[in-house]
Amino acid sequence: AQTVTQSQPEMSVQEAETVTLSCTYDTSESDYYLFWYKQPPSRQMILVIRQEAYKQQNATENRFSVNFQKAAKSFSLKISDSQLGDAAMYFCAYDRGSTLGRLYFGRGTQLTVWP
């Protein structure tokens, strides 16, 4: 069974600083997808970034980037130049990559951004 572990229930960062959220996963598959979703207080689930396992290059989206270590089964999210609007619950998720996607989520990391 696929499991996703986020070992940091809570993290905090000063505005404009950089923070890294950790995620590890367990799988026997070689082809899969990894995601980071953001859930602000509004409750909406917002896709932050995605990574295909077959791609060696780490995905980036503006201030958000990942450190994907396939052998270590690690997928951390780095947020640069943190902004107050980044405060949210962040979920790491795994998808087996079949034609019928199904996300397995970690338990989330609550990020607080201090002014």
Place this chain on the structure above:
Amino acid sequence: DTAVSQTPKYLVTQMGNDKSIKCEQNLGHDTMYWYKQDSKKFLKIMFSYNNKELIINETVPNRFSPKSPDKAHLNLHINSLELGDSAVYFCASSQELNTEAFFGQGTRLTVV
């Protein structure tokens, strides 16, 4: 235009009642899902539908019955509601070959 919309956003009901949550997506996606987020914010898949056919039923009680009248809609009907059903329910959709899921805004169900 909202890509994945759910109604209602909030639902408060008594134990034993039957209720439905509606979901519609205008993205043209083939696959739709229902996820449940518990009080500790853990998200777990309940159902997956592809082209109106049930693909995944993740050990969900029979009191929960999804219905997909067409590819764009996936409704969730819950019979004999229990206190433990209180949660936020998310509808989501994805294209068959693109596993990126788009979520609705969630429905907070409170059973009293």
